[in-house]
Amino acid sequence: MTSQTFDPTSLPEHDNVPGNAYAYCVRLTQPLFMQTGRMIAYYPAGGGQIRFEPLVATSMRGMVAQRFSSPLYSRDWVVATGQGHVLLGDRGYDINSYDLDDGNLTVRAANLLAFDASLELKESIIPGFLTLLGTGKFLASSSGPVIFVEPPVRVDPEALVGWADCPAPSLHFDAGWMGNFLGAARGALLGTRSGEERQYDFTGAGTVLLQSSERMIADPHQLRRLEGEVQGLPVGQLQHLQQVITSRLQQQQQ
Structure with a gap:
């Protein structure tokens, strides 16, 4: 079995890797927000470097504060800076890019893979969703x-x-x-x-x-949200919730 071998001269600028819907190549020229664990390889340009900084410990606090307004998800995102090509994948799911032009788009948080720093992210009022505002490109994964x-x-x-x-x-x-x-x-x-x-x-x-x-x-952040809400429940409601969880576990084990 043979397949094409890629290098910076043969990789696309901003597109799926040819013949592969599960991998996407970004030519990094500006800061890029991306979920942790989604970078699978990168080529720095001209002997330079590409940095991946956690949002909670980035050197660009001002920009991050203006562009990423969702504390619930901030621990699981990084901002990539530098020059070069970055290859992204997401557990074998399809990856597509989308362009917003002064737009307003709400996307399931588990599907959002990366977005340009020209866009602004806010947490949607609907649990499990994030809203992107402005003009720029973003990547989303999907099951099919x-x-x-x-x-x-x-x-x-x-x-x-x-x-x-x-x-x-x-x-x-x-x-x-x-x-x-x-x-x-x-x-x-x-x-x-x-x-x-x-x-x-x-x-x-x-x-x-x-x-x-x-x-x-799957979105692990839903559990964090529930854990926060459980803190304010009285004993009676906690006991009822325990019954619900026990019943669901028994149903799943059948």
Whole structure:
């Protein structure tokens, strides 16, 4: 089996590695925000160096404070600086680049791979999502190729990658599911929800990004968010939450 061998002269400037949807090459000329653990190789230009600084210990605190406004996620991001080519990968998921032109895009945090320092990142009011504002390029991974649809549309939450220039979605529950789980007690206890029972409902103008799979990319930050919220619960609610967790664990082990 033979394959092409790449070097800085044959790598693309800003594109997927030829014939490989799972690896992307950035020609670094300005600061780039990227998730930790996503750099797989790099070529410094002209004998220089490329630096990867954690956001919590960077020498560019002023720029980071202006461009990255999400304390929940800041521990797992770095800013890359220097000149050269950087190769990125994300656990074998498809990687695509997108251009924002004075835009407003909200993307699932687990899917966001990297973005130009010309963009501004804020934490969305919807848990697990981040919002990018401004003009620049960003990279996102997905389980399978991404498709673009226009509202009005209802989508499976696990297939949703993000949405651009349209209002945030509302939740829509299937009428039959609501009848069977009156009061939502059984649904909350067993966690029996899927895209057929619960959907995100988009209205208005804009674009919705969907991955061609219901295999949602795991987001460890959701656990951090829950841990923070648990701190304020009284004993009775903690005991109920313990029952819910025990039931879910038993269901998963069956």
